[in-house]
Amino acid sequence: KNQVEQSPQSLIILEGKNCTLQCNYTVSPFSNLRWYKQDTGRGPVSLTIMTFSENTKSNGRYTATLDADTKQSSLHITASQLSDSASYICVVSGSSGTYKYIFGTGTRLKVLA
């Protein structure tokens, strides 16, 4: 069964600290993996998209890594800010050209001052 699992479910950190969110997937075939940030009550905003040939991709203070062999991805947030408080969702696309994206359940991050 195609699944995307994220850990931890929730995380609280202090402003300025770094953190890493994990995503494991069992989707096959694999086309691409993306990370989204979703503020409460708002639509998700794309942070990164990686295909199977990409190992790492950065977007400002966000750095995503992908290991297609172990089917794992991580999102590292550097020097966290209060505005980073949101849900972070890992989404996997199972085949090229598909319109179906498999969503993980997300990690809820809260950054405290």
Add this chain to the structure above:
Amino acid sequence: DTEVTQTPKHLVMGMTNKKSLKCEQHMGHRAMYWYKQKAKKPPELMFVYSYEKLSINESVPSRFSPECPNSSLLNLHLHALQPEDSALYLCASSQSGGAVEQYFGPGTRLTVT
């Protein structure tokens, strides 16, 4: 312009009402999506339109009726909804399927009384 707009932002309707949600994008995208998202859950795909034709219907009840009048507009007609249909309804668009950016709108918060 990378914006997907949705109206209304909030909607409260009775179970006997008929209402419509509207989504618009001017990025020239040929794929448009409706998702339903319950609190603390990931978005669930409902419908996909590709080149203005219904491409995917994820076995959504007939009380939800999608419509794509043109390549920029996507509507979701609602009739005889149930309280459990209360959720955040997200519209998204992308150039095509696969490893491309998917842009989400801010969502419509629907409450069925």
